[in-house]
Amino acid sequence: xxxxxxxxxxxxxxxxxxxxxxxxxxxxxxxxxxxxxxxxxxxxxxxxxxxxxxxxxxxxxxxxxxxxxxxxxxxxxxxxxxxxxxxxxxxxxxxxxxxxxxxxxxxxxxxxxxxxxxxxxxxxxxxxxxxxxxxxxxxxxxxxxxxxxxxxxxxxxxxxxxxxxxxxxxxxxxxxxxxxxxxxxxxxxxxxxxxxxxxxxxxxxxxxxxxxxxxxxxxxxxxxxxxxxxxxxxxxxxxxxxxxxxxxxxxxxxxxxxxxxxxxxxxxxxxxxxxxxxxxxxxxxxxxxxxxxxxxxxxxxxxxxxxxxxxxxxxxxxxxxxxxx
Amino acid sequence: xxxxxxxxxxxxxxxxxxxxxxxxxxxxxxxxxxxxxxxxxxxxxxxxxxxxxxxxxxxxxxxxxxxxxxxxxxxxxxxxxxxxxxxxxxxxxxxxxxxxxxxxxxxxxxxxxxxxxxxxxxxxxxxxxxxxxxxxxxxxxx
Numbered sequence: 001x002x003x004x005x006x007x008x009x010x011x012x013x014x015x016x017x018x019x020x021x022x023x024x025x026x027x028x029x030x031x032x033x034x035x036x037x038x039x040x041x042x043x044x045x046x047x048x049x050x051x052x053x054x055x056x057x058x059x060x061x062x063x064x065x066x067x068x069x070x071x072x073x074x075x076x077x078x079x080x081x082x083x084x085x086x087x088x089x090x091x092x093x094x095x096x097x098x099x100x101x102x103x104x105x106x107x108x109x110x111x112x113x114x115x116x117x118x119x120x121x122x123x124x125x126x127x128x129x130x131x132x133x134x135x136x137x138x139x140x141x142x143x144x145x146x147x148x149x150x151x152x153x154x155x156x157x158x159x160x161x162x163x164x165x166x167x168x169x170x171x172x173x174x175x176x177x178x179x180x181x182x183x184x185x186x187x188x189x190x191x192x193x194x195x196x197x198x199x200x201x202x203x204x205x206x207x208x209x210x211x212x213x214x215x216x217x218x219x220x221x222x223x224x225x226x227x228x229x230x231x232x233x234x235x236x237x238x239x240x241x242x243x244x245x246x247x248x249x250x251x252x253x254x255x256x257x258x259x260x261x262x263x264x265x266x267x268x269x270x271x272x273x274x275x276x277x278x279x280x281x282x283x284x285x286x287x288x289x290x291x292x293x294x295x296x297x298x299x300x301x302x303x304x305x306x307x308x309x310x311x312x313x314x315x316x317x318x319x320x321x322x323x324x325x
Numbered sequence: 326x327x328x329x330x331x332x333x334x335x336x337x338x339x340x341x342x343x344x345x346x347x348x349x350x351x352x353x354x355x356x357x358x359x360x361x362x363x364x365x366x367x368x369x370x371x372x373x374x375x376x377x378x379x380x381x382x383x384x385x386x387x388x389x390x391x392x393x394x395x396x397x398x399x400x401x402x403x404x405x406x407x408x409x410x411x412x413x414x415x416x417x418x419x420x421x422x423x424x425x426x427x428x429x430x431x432x433x434x435x436x437x438x439x440x441x442x443x444x445x446x447x448x449x450x451x452x453x454x455x456x457x458x459x460x461x462x463x464x465x466x467x
Contacts, residue, residue, distance in 0.1 A: 082419055086357070089425045093353035096346050096429075103346065103433050107445060110430070110452045118459040125466060186444070257353075257426030262456045264423040269398070269463030275415040282422055283364050286357060 035069070040280040043083065047288020050087050052304065058084045058227035059140060061281060063315045066133070066322070071277070073129045078272035080226030081264045083285045088228065088257030090289040100192050100250040105205065105243065106258075108186055112212045113233070113255055114262035116219020121266035124224050134323030136225050137316045143231040144312035147305055182208040183241075192247055203244050211241040215255075223263030228256040345436040352432045356425030364418035371411040398464065427456055 046060035058080040065076035095101065124132065183189060183205040191202040205211075214236035222229040230252050237248035267273050396402045396413050402420065405413020434449030 082422060085423050085426060086360075089353045089357050089422070089429075092426075092429070093350050093357055096350040096353065101346060103349070104445060107430070107433060107437075107449050107452065111448060111455070114452055114455040114459070118455065118462065121459070122462065122466065254426075254429070258430060258452065258456075261423055261426045262459050265456060265460040266463030266466075268420065268423065269460055270466060273416075273419060275412045275419060278419050279364055279367065279415040282419055283361060286361050286422075290357075 036276065036280040039277065040284045043281045043284025044288040046083065047087060047090075047285040048291075049288075049308070050285070051091060051289045058225070059143065059312070061285075062136060062226055063140075063319060065277075067315070067318055073132050074124060074272050075274055075277065077124060077132070077224075077226030078264075078267035078270075079274070079278045079281050081223075081260050081267055082273060082278045083281050084222070084226065084228045085257055085260035085264055086282050086285040087289045088253055088260060090286055092254045092257060094290075095250055096254060100247055101254055102188070102190055102192075102243070102247055102251050103254075104186065104190070105188050105237070105247075106251045106254045108188065108208075109211065109215045109237075109251075109255055110258045112215035113219035113222070113259040116216040116221075117223035117259045117263035118266060119216075120220040120223025120225075121263035122223075123220070124267075125270065127224075130323045132225065132323075133319050135221075137318075137320030137323055139221060139225060139227065139229075139231070140312055140316040140319060144309050144316060146231055146235075147309050147312070180206055180208055192244070194246070201244060203247065204242065206242045207240050211236050214240055219259050219262070222256070222259045223266070226263075228260065230256055345433065348436065349429045349432050353425055353429050356421060356428050360418050360422040360425065362418075363421060364415060367411055367414035367418055370409065370414060374409065374411070427453070 042064050043061070046064075049060060061080040061083045062073070062076045065071045065079060066073050092101075186208070188205040188208065189203065191200050193199075194201045214232065218229045218232035218236060221227065221232065230249075233252040233255055234245075234248050237243040237251060238245050243251070264273070396405045396410070396416055399420075402413050402416050406417060430449060430452060434446055434453070437445040437449060
């Protein structure tokens with residue numbers, strides 16, 4: 001069904017849903033003011049969850065706006081991309097000054113992610129809504145699987161970063177060169193101070209070309225679906241390019257903001273970022289992302305992650321249903 | 326520390342000094358703060374000046390259906406702010422938020438240039454061009 005045909009039903013269903021949400025408190029039809037308040041609350045929760053679980057706000061915002069409020073998915077994606085930029089900037093503002101983020105790697109990989117983001121944002125204007133729902137459902141399900149994997153591997157004993165790094169360094173010496181030629185020329189290899197181990201950990205960057213390709217893909221998904229796609233960016237650095245997990249995570253956070261900026265300007269110029277919807281979401285996400293860690297000091301991320309995996313599964317199924325059903 | 330690790334340090338690029346990262350962090354922090362301030366002031370102005378925006382069913386329908394007219398070029402936003410349009414103020418806040426990571430990129434680009442790292446200055450500039458180009462492309466496609 002084309003977007004335009006949905007508008008009338010959208011409106012009716014959005015009213016019903018929100019009125020139901022408000023329960024017996026309000027028997028009035030919802031106004032933008034009420035919608036703004038609800039969005040503000042949802043976004044605070046999304047910001048808190050995002051910063052706690054390491055998911056961008058996008059995975060919460062798009063399903064809520066489309067499944068609960070029945071907004072046009074492109075409008076939801078435009079709103080979400082603003083939320084993603086907000087989560088990234090708020091997080092990076094806190095973390096970037098620690099000596100973990102690799103600015104050279106972030107800058108170089110931004111070449112691929114921003115190009116991908118523009119591609120994705122342009123494609124989002126072409127693909128129909130059902131395709132976007134389907135793809136979103138698949139990516140969401142995949143990230144749920146990855147969260148389970150992360151939970152399982154965290155339970156295992158870490159072999160020790162320093163040991164791992166010495167191995168990489170020895171291998172490099174035997175080969176008579178570092179990771180790969182591109183990484184050598186760009187001088188991407190570096191070191192970081194690992195607080196847990198109390199020492200400087202050097203690392204060598206490998207497979208730069210492959211990493212660049214994966215980053216283009218991650219950027220495209222980000223621009224297409226309004227997500228940060230850290231789900232793809234972290235493994236691209238961690239597994240493909242052999243960058244230590246901590247460095248990958250911090251660097252990915254910075255990259256996500258740049259990627260979101262590149263696609264957000266396309267959505268903005270196209271008129272797919274509605275200020276009355278994006279405004280409360282932006283403030284809510286900023287509040288949630290900056291204050292979330294304080295609020296949730298007592299809660300164990302591990303258990304929450306498992307509960308959230310179940311929620312992700314249900315939401316992914318619903319998005320797929322909207323796409324295929 | 327084993328021999329190979331010690332040798333590794335010689336071949337590695339030292340991370341950019343903490344000062345550079347701290348500067349990027351400060352810029353991001355300032356951007357987030359500025360955006361939140363603009364957005365909140367938009368809502369305060371909205372509550373004081375133009376309550377109609379939030380209670381008009383016509384406006385509401387248009388927004389929920391994704392068919393609302395609101396400023397989406399820089400010129401229209403600039404114009405709207407001077408006319409005291411709440412939507413324009415909120416769009417400005419959202420724009421500052423979107424452009425905050427770009428400001429961070431410019432900060433690190435300046436740091437690369439100061440260190441005479443021309444390769445990375447050029448890479449940063451290219452990324453900036455991609456982002457600026459995407460704005461023009463989106464505008465043309467609108």
